[in-house]
Amino acid sequence: MSKSLERDSKATSVDVVIVGAGFAGLTAAERLVNTGVSVLVVEGRDRVGGRARTGEVAGVQVDLGATWVSPRHTAIRDLASRLGCTTTSQFDEGDNVLWMAGQRSTYTGTIPEISPEALEDVGRIQMALEELTSTINVDAAWESPDAGRLDAISFGDWLDQQQARTSTRALMSILSKVQWGCGPEDVSLLHALRYIRAVGGIDHMLSVEGGQNQDRITETTQEIARRLAQQLGDRVVVGTPVRRITQDDSGVTVSTDSEEINAKYAIVTTAPSHRADIDFQPALPDKAEGVTKTWHLGTLSKAFVAYEKPFWRSSGLSGEALTDTGPVFITFDVSPDDSGPGVLMTFCDPRVFDGFNSEDRRGRVIQQLVELYGPQAGIPIDYVDHCWSAESEPFAPGGPNPAVAPYTYVSYGSALAEPHGRVHWAGVETAGEWAGTMNGAVLTGQQAAERVAQRVAGSADKGAR
Ligand SMILES: Cc1cc2nc3c(=O)[nH]c(=O)nc-3n(C[C@H](O)[C@H](O)[C@H](O)COP(=O)(O)OP(=O)(O)OC[C@H]3O[C@@H](n4cnc5c(N)ncnc54)[C@H](O)[C@@H]3O)c2cc1C
Missing domain, CATH: 1.10.405.10 (Guanine Nucleotide Dissociation Inhibitor, domain 1)
Known part of the structure; x- marks a missing residue:
């Protein structure tokens, strides 16, 4: 993986340029390379993984973004296992806590009684x-x-x-x-x-058991992306936002701040609203332009609080909670094991979280955990949070998935994945089955790679004639 495009100048002419080094972009690259197609993955952030990002609390690595895989998420599981990553079952033993209308209660199962x-x-x-x-x-x-x-x-x-x-x-x-x-x-x-x-x-x-929240990636989800990028080597450059994509009958030119890369095709994997940050020449058709203006990502934040031990377990609690009062609305136990540290992962509503300074955010989260888990929750040993819509995430601010407003789907949905000449689209929003998950992102990367590989092979055949 390179930090910029100041590398082997031959690499600025490839068969396919891929924009974005999240799961869709990296898996598209892997599949193309395996079929003998040359690629360059160009990532705007200074890291790979996109919406998968590793953080640390009390020395424990945690998922600030994407976390869980279901037993049915076979594409991401296969990828993780090929790269030597393993899974850990989500801790789910004991009673869950519900805080609703100012009342605390406990329940078992998925839906509170x-x-x-x-x-x-x-x-x-x-x-x-x-x-x-x-x-x-x-x-x-x-x-x-x-x-x-x-x-x-x-x-x-x-x-x-x-x-x-x-x-x-x-x-x-x-x-x-x-x-x-x-x-x-x-x-x-x-x-x-x-x-x-x-x-x-x-x-x-x-659900946890048998469902979407069943397992976590022990090494963290971003580590899958890091290992794949490592395998792809110099074919992945980070810290290099794509600004313009021009195309004509012979190919595409992808422009960054410092360089132009010539290719036969481009695969763009950014979230739909971030397509708008790229100047397409010729311009996107009206309907595709509409996608960039209307398919905004929602917003979501996460906070992790660490304790000496997962003390809630000894009181028969799972660490899972639902609350109707912000900012925290869900908690899960992501402790490495019983011996400690104990780590509670919380989902926070950005509307009543992101606007506060970091000390206030910490205070508000811990106060809610005390209400849910008792006074011991007021004695943390560490805390970290991540606001996905903050400025620190410039190339894909937002949350897990688009918050598609009424009237938007029917008007623009059909343009989400429709190729724009030599520009093809991938990324989780273009997924059919498993939309919104890492599994869906991987599938779209692989499918786009197959479509584009056929076209590259077709153009090579024509050239040979
Ligand atoms: C808080 C949170 C929790 C989640 N939890 C889960 C979960 O538990 N399980 C699950 O399966 N999924 C989860 N997801 C969803 C999952 O993270 C995504 O579905 C998946 O990672 C999307 O991958 P992608 O490659 O399609 O897009 P992205 O990861 O968004 O990758 C797109 C890449 O394009 C780059 N980019 C954008 N614009 C440009 C540009 N102009 N030039 C160059 N690069 C650019 C971005 O920087 C980014 O790296 C969660 C997401 C969030 C945010």
Whole structure:
């Protein structure tokens, strides 16, 4: 991996330039290299991994971004295992804590048993959602029956129409914040339904055992990207934002601040709204331009608090909590083992978190942990947080996934992955199945590589004739 393009000048002419060194970009590069196609991956940040980033608290490496893999996420699991990375089961023993309407209680399983009526209402809403998701075409949601109607309202509007109880709405709001980085009122119902279907349904989405939160990567998720980049060597350059992509019948020219790279094709893997930071010549068609203006990422922040020991375990608690009062709305136990340090990972709502200075953020998180886990939570040994929408993340600020607003999916969804001449798109937002996950990102990288490799081979055949 190189720090800039000041390297072997021959490398500035390759078959394919890949923009972005997240999972999509790096796996596209790996697949192309394996088929004999020359590549250069150009990354704007000074690191690889994109939305996967490693942090440290009390000497323990933690995932500031992407964390979990499900047993069904075979593409990212295969990649991790080929690179010598292993998985650790998410700790899930004991009771979970619920803080709702100022009341603390404990529960077991995925859905809190607030009261029999509340539980019944959550079941009713979940069933109605699952019924609607079964009608959605994951690969072309805009072609689903009733797509226009489902896209014209927000998930929040739909919860109102269903007369969801306050407690159900609070739980759906937590789900929305963690999946899309926004409240239910800000996300299109069609986008929510399509996403739920793409990730295997609500149970799979929220469960630990057998579900999306089953395992963590022991070495951290960014380490997978680092190892893959290491294998790709000088084919990956970091700290080099792409500013312009021009194309004509013979190829593309990708411009950075210091260099022009000539190639036959480009694969762009940035989040959709970040395509707007690149000057495309010729310009993107109107619909593709619309994608860059409307598919904004939601926002999400994370904080990790370390203790001498995972003290909650000895009180029979799992370290898993849901709360309806900010900034923390979910916690998980990501301690290495029983002996310590104990580490609680918390998801925080940026609206009531990011604007505070770091001392205030720490104070607010710890205060909430005391409410959830008792006075011992007030004696931490270390703390770290990461605000994904902060300026320290200039090339992809935001959160996990786009918060696609009503009317946006049907209008622009079909342009997300439609190639622009010699420019092809990959990245998790272009995924069908497993959208929103590292697994989806890997699949889109591999699929884009296969499509482009065929074209490169086709142009070589023509040249040989
Ligand atoms: C807080 C958080 C928690 C998450 N939790 C999970 C989880 O538990 N499990 C899971 O599976 N997924 C999770 N995700 C989602 C997962 O991280 C993403 O789906 C996946 O990493 C996306 O990979 P990608 O390659 O498509 O995009 P990215 O990782 O966004 O990569 C795109 C790259 O393009 C670069 N770039 C942008 N513009 C330019 C430019 N002009 N020039 C050059 N480079 C540019 C960016 O810097 C970035 O490195 C989480 C994400 C976040 C933020």
